[in-house]
Amino acid sequence: IARTIARGLLLNEDLTEAIAMGHDLGHTPFGHSGEYVLNRLVPGGFEHNEQSLRIVEKLENGVGLNLTFEVRDGIVNHKKSGNPATLEGVCVSLADRIAYVNHDIDDAIRAGLLTNEMLPASCIERIGATHGARINSLIMDVLGVSFGKPYVRMSEEMSAEFDKLRDFLFENLYHNSQAKAEEGKAEGVVETLYNYYLKHLDLLPEDFAKYIDEDGPERCAADYIACMTDRYAVREYERLFVPKDWV
Known part of the structure; x- marks a missing residue:
């Protein structure tokens, strides 16, 4: 997704992919649940994006990977409160949000925790009813809003529907008693x-x-x-x- 957005915006695809490949290296087992535990237990805290940077700067091969500033910046600033120095870093951050929401929907439907009919009607109408349709709608929206601009983002209308879909997942899936x-x-x-x-x-x-x-x-x-x-x-x-x- 990130590389597709970068290609459509005529950005540096290799930089985008390097950031995308590195930004999740520091994720703990069980995702944010594991991160929450280590952040509570480890002196100085634990954040997966900072751990990803630690891996590429130090732990990998015992010396790190000698990556450029732009790649390392995109990795460490890969979080909601982050502010990547490059548009490629923003592409990866936005693509990650698009990917995990859509994959979580698919996983929840396969597990029987959700059905397509349970999703907010306005989200289905605006974003799409299937995985492929949602990905395509979100990417095309980003490209339409951001091409030739000094930013990468969704339109206000699409962002509002996307946030509504994410809020729905928090209420009905992430905070589900079984989950x-x-x-x-x-x-x-x-x-x-x-x-x-x-x-x-x-x-x-x-x-x-x-x-x-x-x-x-x-x-x-x-x-x-x-x-x-x-x-x-x-x-x-x-x-x-x-x-x-x-x-």
Whole structure:
């Protein structure tokens, strides 16, 4: 999505894709649930965009990736309150919002938590009734409003409908009792793993443990957990805390 918007606006597609590839590197397992836990537990806090920057500047290969200022700026400013220095960075931020809202709708419908008919009627009419239609409508709106301008954004009308759709998801999906229950389980897994590795620093892989003296054990434990996928974190939790069958 980001590269398509950049191409349509005659921006630097390679810069856009580099930012897009780097901005989610620091995401914890279980997304914002895991980030919430680490932000609460790690001294100095934890934000996934800052963790992404830490990865590309330091952790990757032990020396970082020697990226340009524009790429690093786009990565660290990839958040709602951020202000990227380039239009390419804005493209990535906007594309990410478009992507996660649409993917969350699809996932919720597949899981039986939502139906298309439950979505706000005005959003279906203005944005579209299917995944492809919504993506296309949002991209075309951004291109129509932003081409040749010193900004990248949606039209006021489309932005209002998009915000209405996002508010609907918060009310009916993100704060859904079933979703909140799963969120609580995810937070428990991350917190338990974090506390365990703090007590067993010798079990941290060398790629992370070598920074203990420089950055502190808490940050290094968070580095390791933040690199885990959901599935890997669950597998580690089960390996460490769930007894195996004896027979």
